Amino acid sequence: MNLILLFKEDFIAPQRVRLSGDRKDHIQSILKAKAGDALCVGLCDGLIGRGTVVENETEVVLEVNFDQSPPDPLPLTLILALPRPPVLKRVLLCAASLGIKNMIILNFNRVEKSLWNSSALKTAAIQEQLVLGLQQAKDTRMPEVILEERFKPFVEDRLPGLIKGTLGLVAHPAGNGPCPHNIKGPVTLIIGPEGGIIDYELEKLVQLGFKPVDLGPRILKVESVLPYMIGRIGLAF
């Protein structure tokens, strides 16, 4: 938690917040902050600033001032095959920490259908990981996560609009060549399921202009593929 993310409901006065739960525990047990200490805080979807500890006994109260913009969003839309719940959690946190603001969790043939019933897909569970990712990365802009449980209608109706004006990449072991380095423009990135993307799905994506890109001879975990690809295409800075 390199930044404490604040929400409207935390405010008890125009420049004063009262914190509970994880954030309170973190300030008390990990940071061991004392009255007068200044902590990095950020307003959800707003500015970054400093929070000075006013009270830190039964409750934690901070006096807050905001003066900096959060880092720029990554110009990338991530389309991710729904992974198993523990992987989903780590990937959501990682994606949020990387500055990805638009994510679509999509069904693929090799996604086990029962995964769509996972409690990790509940709005509050997704939000929890996104908040952790923003707090890790000192960011405040909340990503949007959309769940798309049907591949074909999404690909036919929504994907043509999403790829427009962007470089469409799909990470695929039998790609048409190595993933490009250091891209400047916006990207739409697809990361398929662990079991791979089937031919029918790949054809649909290629028809829309997606370029299958190779990640080398090794098969990485999804939670490694994502930062690997972001580092490689170099959009972050």
Next chain:
Amino acid sequence: MNLILLFKEDFIAPQRVRLSGDRKDHIQSILKAKAGDALCVGLCDGLIGRGTVVENETEVVLEVNFDQSPPDPLPLTLILALPRPPVLKRVLLCAASLGIKNMIILNFNRVEKSLWNSSALKTAAIQEQLVLGLQQAKDTRMPEVILEERFKPFVEDRLPGLIKGTLGLVAHPAGNGPCPHNIKGPVTLIIGPEGGIIDYELEKLVQLGFKPVDLGPRILKVESVLPYMIGRIGLAF
């Protein structure tokens, strides 16, 4: 487990192995392999090939043939500040899956001393994560992991030899510029502790020729920094 890693002690005949533990469970419960099925196998520090299931009842026996070389090692030495045990586990697995063969776990001022007593540093615990990483990535070459509990003697006595002939990079938020892209030659990469590298340590590293490189405005978790850096410097393929 995209490859089943085999060890000398698994062999019950020149081309026949008997498996137990995780690998047996994986073959029976996840792969649900039947007699006659062919699985991807690799000999530790040797070739990759196919293992045909001969028996899969009370014990799992495979008939094995090896014919392919494992992927080339990554020309990179990783020097990592000792992280907390759960992070260490994930980073070891990730590093092994990325093809890193030389890792040094180093002490820094901001590494909590008690972490050096962690059971995650025992040889068997480290080996377990490396095997998982190799099996994930379809690799067979076992990485070497060295523990260095004292910063100064390591940096003064061993590091000059390690950086020689390589590009030395140290990931540092206040780096001297962005991390370079798509490097061809060998690299020595240092990833410091969560709390950061102190000035004295950074000076020692810079004196030896290490270049502090910036990773952008966001603070990433160590397990994301590593694949991010590897993707960015592009040594993998």
